[in-house]
Amino acid sequence: MLSIEAVLRGVGAALLCLGAFAGLVSAIGFYRFKNFYLRLHAATVGTIWGCVFPLIGASLISVTMDELGEVKWFAAGASIVTAAIVFLLAPAGSHALARAVHRAHVARVQPCISDALDPNLCG
Amino acid sequence: MIAEIILAVIIIYIISIILLVIKAIKGPTIGDQVLAIDVITYITVVLFVLTSIYMKAALLIVIAIPLALWIYALDIYIAKYLEEGDLGA
Amino acid sequence: MWRMIAETIIYLIMACTSIASTIAVYLTIKEKDLVKAVIYSALQSALYTIIYFLLLTPDVVLVYLPVAVGLIPGVFLILISKTERWEKE
Numbered sequence: 226m227l228s229i230e231a232v233l234r235g236v237g238a239a240l241l242c243l244g245a246f247a248g249l250v251s252a253i254g255f256y257r258f259k260n261f262y263l264r265l266h267a268a269t270v271g272t273i274w275g276c277v278f279p280l281i282g283a284s285l286i287s288v289t290m291d292e293l294g295e296v297k298w299f300a301a302g303a304s305i306v307t308a309a310i311v312f313l314l315a316p317a318g319s320h321a322l323a324r325a326v327h328r329a330h331v332a333r334v335q336p337c338i339s340d341a342l343d344p345n346l347c348g
Numbered sequence: 349m350i351a352e353i354i355l356a357v358i359i360i361y362i363i364s365i366i367l368l369v370i371k372a373i374k375g376p377t378i379g380d381q382v383l384a385i386d387v388i389t390y391i392t393v394v395l396f397v398l399t400s401i402y403m404k405a406a407l408l409i410v411i412a413i414p415l416a417l418w419i420y421a422l423d424i425y426i427a428k429y430l431e432e433g434d435l436g437a
Numbered sequence: 438m439w440r441m442i443a444e445t446i447i448y449l450i451m452a453c454t455s456i457a458s459t460i461a462v463y464l465t466i467k468e469k470d471l472v473k474a475v476i477y478s479a480l481q482s483a484l485y486t487i488i489y490f491l492l493l494t495p496d497v498v499l500v501y502l503p504v505a506v507g508l509i510p511g512v513f514l515i516l517i518s519k520t521e522r523w524e525k526e
Binding site: 352358359362366369372373378381382385388392395396399403407408410421422425426429433434435 | 450453460472476480483490493495502506517518
């Protein structure tokens with residue numbers, strides 16, 4: 226029977242590896258997408274899969290590490306609070322940026338079929 | 349065992365930051381550049397937490413929270429400037 | 438042996454980030470569109486917080502962060518909206 230420590234460490238390490246892979250995928254995706262509105266998908270993958278889940282994994286790992294002493298509970302709590310803050314703020318910020326860029330006609334929709342909000346920006 | 353995993357994850361995150369910095373310098377529009385800086389900063393938050401756990405100096409995790417908050421503020425500044433022309437001051 | 442590799446990696450990260458921040462400062466000075474210059478300056482501040490963090494000083498980071506990433510772009514964007522955006526010769 227596995228101990229609680231080994232299970233928590235395994236789950237934490239799995240979440241960290243998922244986060245590292247998602248960060249790499251997001252960085253490559255910024256080069257392969259063709260216009261600004263498609264790159265928002267790459268940015269969302271980078272912030273949610275790459276930064277919220279690894280922080281939860283880091284808090285699970287730091288609960289099991291006894292070398293940190295009594296501070297390990299503080300580290301676990303602060304990591305979860307940071308994960309909640311990033312989870313709430315990152316989509317709101319990029320949504321405001323996307324709305325402003327579309328309204329100010331800064332970026333065109335290059336391979337475009339139709340743009341229902343503003344047909345001048347198409348193509 | 350855990351220490352080697354954390355080190356490998358830190359190295360992969362640094363490769364992502366290098367690729368994103370090149371995109372932030374090169375990007376054709378302003379929106380691309382702000383988006384790339386956004387992702388760089390959120391990945392820096394994860395790097396701070398992991399490095400402070402790795403170096404066993406766990407009180408440094410408090411730096412990560414203001415970093416996330418101020419980058420949100422930068423997004424809102426650029427959005428207000430592009431949409432209305434001035435920041436209402 | 439892992440300890441030596443970890444220390445070497447941390448010094449290497451500091452060196453590469455310093456070189457990248459110098460490139461960002463050069464691009465800030467040579468740019469004619471002032472909004473892009475503000476964004477390059479925010480990129481340089483993000484890279485500086487990584488260096489200050491690796492030197493293990495949390496109080497410097499906590500003060501540098503709101504000033505260079507939050508208030509300086511805000512004040513400069515208000516200034517640009519009231520004067521001119523394209524720098525003339």
